[in-house]
Amino acid sequence: MKRKLKFATECVHAGEKPDPVFGAHTTPIFQTSTFIFESVEQGASRFAGEEDGYIYTRIPPNTPTHAVLTEKFAALEGGETGQTFASGMAAITAVVLTALKQGDHLISTDVVYGCTYSLFSEILPGLGIDVTFVDTTDIENVKKALKPDTKMIFLETPANPTLNICDIREIAGLARKQGVICVVDNTFATPYFQKPLLLGADISLSSCTKYIGGHADLLGGIVVCSKDFMKSLAKVVGYTGGVMGLHEAWLCIRGLKTLHIRMERHAENAQKVASFLESHPGVEWVRYPGLSDHPQHEAAKKQMSGYGGMLSFSIRGGIEAGNRLMNNVRLCSLAVSLGATDTLIQHPASMTHACVPKEVRGKVGITDGLVRLSIGIEDPEDIIADLEQALSKV
Numbered sequence: 001m002k003r004k005l006k007f008a009t010e011c012v013h014a015g016e017k018p019d020p021v022f023g024a025h026t027t028p029i030f031q032t033s034t035f036i037f038e039s040v041e042q043g044a045s046r047f048a049g050e051e052d053g054y055i056y057t058r059i060p061p062n063t064p065t066h067a068v069l070t071e072k073f074a075a076l077e078g079g080e081t082g083q084t085f086a087s088g089m090a091a092i093t094a095v096v097l098t099a100l101k102q103g104d105h106l107i108s109t110d111v112v113y114g115c116t117y118s119l120f121s122e123i124l125p126g127l128g129i130d131v132t133f134v135d136t137t138d139i140e141n142v143k144k145a146l147k148p149d150t151k152m153i154f155l156e157t158p159a160n161p162t163l164n165i166c167d168i169r170e171i172a173g174l175a176r177k178q179g180v181i182c183v184v185d186n187t188f189a190t191p192y193f194q195k196p197l198l199l200g201a202d203i204s205l206s207s208c209t210k211y212i213g214g215h216a217d218l219l220g221g222i223v224v225c226s227k228d229f230m231k232s233l234a235k236v237v238g239y240t241g242g243v244m245g246l247h248e249a250w251l252c253i254r255g256l257k258t259l260h261i262r263m264e265r266h267a268e269n270a271q272k273v274a275s276f277l278e279s280h281p282g283v284e285w286v287r288y289p290g291l292s293d294h295p296q297h298e299a300a301k302k303q304m305s306g307y308g309g310m311l312s313f314s315i316r317g318g319i320e321a322g323n324r325l326m327n328n329v330r331l332c333s334l335a336v337s338l339g340a341t342d343t344l345i346q347h348p349a350s351m352t353h354a355c356v357p358k359e360v361r362g363k364v365g366i367t368d369g370l371v372r373l374s375i376g377i378e379d380p381e382d383i384i385a386d387l388e389q390a391l392s393k394v
């Protein structure tokens with residue numbers, strides 16, 4: 001039996017195939033929109049799905065560059081297959097359009113990425129899809145929200161930006177019993193720290209824009225799922241066309257080769273910054289899954305092998321103090337997005353989650369004073385020194 005490779009080795013090697021034509025060591029960018037068939041018969045059998053192979057770059061499996069990325073990432077997530085997208089939102093949209101139709105009901109974590117919230121609350125109801133947002137940190141809320149026509153449970157854990165954690169194994173188990181698809185947005189943790197499919201979820205999806213690309217220089221999304229789900233997803237991809245660009249796919253392959261090293265450093269730094277903030281008298285509270293006072297620290301410990309690079313906090317003096325802090329950082333960049341090599345700081349209530357109505361933000365804990373940090377891979381002493389000098393100006 002073939003020995004199963006370790007995660008770090010798979011980051012580097014999984015999916016990679018030596019170029020059969022020239023022997024190029026790295027995966028080439030197959031910069032083409034279409035593929036030549038050897039015969040009319042071959043073209044027809046590819047279109048009929050009777051023969052594997054490439055057809056046209058919009059149609060899965062898109063190009064060999066895309067296929068390498070998909071195979072590598074599916075190996076990292078422990079899934080069968082997958083699909084790349086032009087962005088994380090394109091991935092979420094395609095999964096929802098594949099699994100849900102008019103009259104269906106979706107249960108979603110109440111604290112989700114801002115545009116996911118808007119897609120679910122503004123667009124889906126117009127398609128006749130009913131959505132209920134619940135606090136998924138307690139499975140009882142999910143049970144109460146189940147309806148006869150519930151078809152999907154969508155979880156985001158750790159959640160953006162409150163870092164709430166929900167128990168994937170527990171909720172995926174409930175979903176399975178009910179015959180409901182369980183989808184997890186794994187963007188914050190990445191498969192290095194959390195493998196939703198191995199915890200029982202049906203689909204794991206991520207924004208590649210964040211840790212997968214890892215260098216804040218691309219937009220992308222990826223879904224890992226069963227071959228069976230992929231058959232339906234492939235149609236939606238082909239008909240709607242939100243596929244990943246070739247250069248982005250190549251950058252994601254390159255990014256993944258260092259995922260394990262970067263995530264280790266992101267998490268190590270985040271734990272140090274979280275401890276620093278927690279001990280600072282100007283800081284009201286800190287939320288990081290790796291802190292023992294995180295309300296779901298035990299759940300995080302159970303399902304994650306590390307706590308990631310994201311944290312949120314609030315400083316005394318409310319939003320005015322928070323604004324002074326954000327306007328005074330020097331090393332940290334005042335920017336949305338996350339998962340970059342550089343430390344990024346931003347204000348969810350006025351930026352990433354401004355599209356979530358204020359009363360909803362208040363209810364789910366996205367307070368006006370909440371500041372979000374995406375901890376980079378710089379030297380932690382420099383990140384802490386920058387925050388310290390900015391806090392001294394508050």
Ligand SMILES: *Cc1c(COP(=O)(O)O)cnc(C)c1O
Pocket residue numbers: 087088089090113116156160185187188207208209210219220221
């Ligand atoms: C950024 C993000 C998305 C959306 O991804 P894009 O690539 O920006 O479309 C979805 N979910 C989470 C948790 C995110 O952080």
